[in-house]
Every structure is written in structure tokens, then in C-alpha cells.
Amino acid sequence: MKLALDRLRDVLHDPHVTLISREFGSGNVSAPAVGADVTAVFNPLPRTASRAAAPAECSRPAHSADVAQSRLFEDILLDEIAELRDLVAATELRWRRLRERSRVAEAPVPEALVRLYARVAEAERLLVQLRSRFGYEGDSLRVI
Numbered sequence: 001m002k003l004a005l006d007r008l009r010d011v012l013h014d015p016h017v018t019l020i021s022r023e024f025g026s027g028n029v030s031a032p033a034v035g036a037d038v039t040a041v042f043n044p045l046p047r048t049a050s051r052a053a054a055p056a057e058c059s060r061p062a063h064s065a066d067v068a069q070s071r072l073f074e075d076i077l078l079d080e081i082a083e084l085r086d087l088v089a090a091t092e093l094r095w096r097r098l099r100e101r102s103r104v105a106e107a108p109v110p111e112a113l114v115r116l117y118a119r120v121a122e123a124e125r126l127l128v129q130l131r132s133r134f135g136y137e138g139d140s141l142r143v144i
Contacts (some may be wrong), residue, residue, distance in 0.1 A: 028031050070134045077127045084120045091116060 062070075091113050101108045 067134055070130055073130055074127065077123055077130065079119060081123045081127070084116060084123060088113070088116045088120060 089108070095107075095110055095113060101106070
């Protein structure tokens with residue numbers, strides 16, 4: 001999953017990207033990158049949550065293959081976020097139990113837990129950028 005996050009981060013930060021869709025085969029479709037100034041944060045879970053985001057200010061509309069590829073990336077990100085949140089919950093529980101057993105109330109937060117929180121925040125930021133760039137409006141844009 002980390003490799004998928006790295007790939008998505010690269011795609012979102014490239015000024016022009018080439019996207020491939022299962023429905024349309026491969027093709028070169030360039031789309032200008034959108035700045036990272038996003039004003040709203042959307043809850044990535046559950047899947048029933050609205051996918052509405054402020055439409056991105058692009059010089060031309062997104063091609064349906066771009067939208068299809070963005071949906072695949074969105075699914076990968078949602079799975080990654082859910083997995084990371086499970087890891088955070090398990091790590092927090094272990095830390096609390098250890099703290100209770102050692103009776104050290106002022107124990108510092110473990111570095112591993114801090115890193116997990118940072119990974120969750122990064123995945124959520126990428127999801128917001130993806131949704132902002134392609135301006136999802138419900139499921140009407142689903143093409144695959």
C-alpha cells in the first residue's frame with residue numbers, strides 16, 4: 001500500500017499526467033495539476049459519505065478516463081486509510097495497556113504512533129486533493 005500512496009502522490013504533484021483506464025485502454029491525456037490549497041476536508045470513511053468537493057479550476061474538463069483512474073486511486077486510498085486507522089487503534093491500545101501496567105501516567109507518545117498519525121493525515125490530504133481535482137458530484141461520474 002505504501003507504494004500505491006507514493007505513486008498517487010507523484011501523480012497528483014506532476015504538472016501533466018498520463019492516465020490509463022480499463023474501459024478506454026491506454027492513451028495520453030494531459031491535465032494541469034491543481035494547487036494544494038484546499039479549503040474543506042472530507043471524511044474519507046464510510047463509502048456512503050458524499051463525494052462532493054469544490055470543482056478544480058482546470059483549463060479543460062477532466063476526460064472520463066481520468067475520472068475512472070481517479071476512482072481507482074480513491075479506492076486504494078480509502079483502503080489504505082482504513083488499514084492505517086486500524087493500526088493506530090491497535091497501537092494506541094497497546095500503549096495504554098503498557099502505560100497502565102507500568103503506572104507511568106506521563107509516558108510520552110511512542111514515535112511509531114506519531115508516525116502512524118502522520119501517515120493517516122498524508123493519505124487523507126491526498127484523498128482531498130484527488131477529490132478536489134476531479135470535482136466529484138455523487139456517483140454520476142463513475143464510468144467503470
